[in-house]
Amino acid sequence: MRWIWIDKFIEFDSGKRAVAVKNVTLAEEHLHDHFPGFCVMPETLMIEAMAQTAGILVGEARNFEEKVILAKIKKADFFDYVRPGDTLRLEAKIETITTEAASTSGKITCEEKTIAEIDLMFSHIDKNLAGKDFPEENFVFTDMFKSLLRGMNIRKETPH
Amino acid sequence: MAMSRDEIFKQVQEVLVDALGVDDDEITPEATLMGDLGAESIDFLDIVFRLEKAFGIKIPREELFPAENLMNNSELISNGKLTEKGLAELKDKMPHTDLAAFEKDPDINKLGDLFTVNAIVNFVENKTGSGE
Secondary structure (H helix, E strand, C coil), rough: CCCCCCCCCEEEEECCCEEEEEEECCCCCHHCCCCCCCCCCCCHHHHHHHHHHHHHHHHHCCCCCCEEEEEEEEEEEEECCCCCCCEECCCEEEEEECCCCEEEEEEECCEEEEEEEEEEEEEEEECCCCCCCCCCCCCCCHHEEEHHHHCCCCCCCCCC | CCCCCCHHHHHHHHHHHHHHHHCHHHHHCCCCCCCCCCCCHHHHHHHHHHHHHCCCCCCCCCCCCCCCHHHCCCCEEEECECCHHHHHHHHHHCCCCCCCCHCCCCHHHHHHHHHHHHHHHHHHHHCCCCCC
């Protein structure tokens, strides 16, 4: 997770839920090929957007000390197309979080319309692969990601 | 109210259908999670989380699927087989599983076969106190 595919967080309830926004634009080159004359956002990239929203939520819950890796797509159901100009609202909730992993549920909407339901599982890899070494530094959460939260001034803030 | 064994099995079946993407008729009591149902390591955690939710129980790490810990401990394994100590440890950790057949040839490659649907049902029955 070293590229940012969501634009900003608009709600962030630490350890519980987060809402991010992703604006889809025709300036994204892949849309021209997917498909020529009929541009729709690839579903895999909707999963990526949810993985970033939920992944940051999970990482923040442990103060970004864990290396949080997407481990399993539990569910990915898609109900509608996403076209250039659409604004996606990505809502992720933590269902379970333990020392070694977290499970999240998520919903993508566009102007109140449900676009997708995506449930994921994340692994805290240092806690799961006994005997295998990973670099000390947290290569998952670079400063880039933390700035996404800092920039919004919502780090550790819990809306009521 | 305590659940019947049949009710527990049905609920476990539902959990496994969702977690592993298999058909419910594949989930027989004897089916092994890894061999027959294709479970991988992350699926075990997924199953634990789902069982906790479905039955309203807490399952501490390593209680339901303790094999990973055993396999990473050189004291408990020699020449690809569990040592006496390893076997004792396994028996202690998996009281809900019948280990008689495994004991005769404690090959660690066969450890995966111990995790059957039945073992989960036994475990849940025990946890929810329905077994009494």
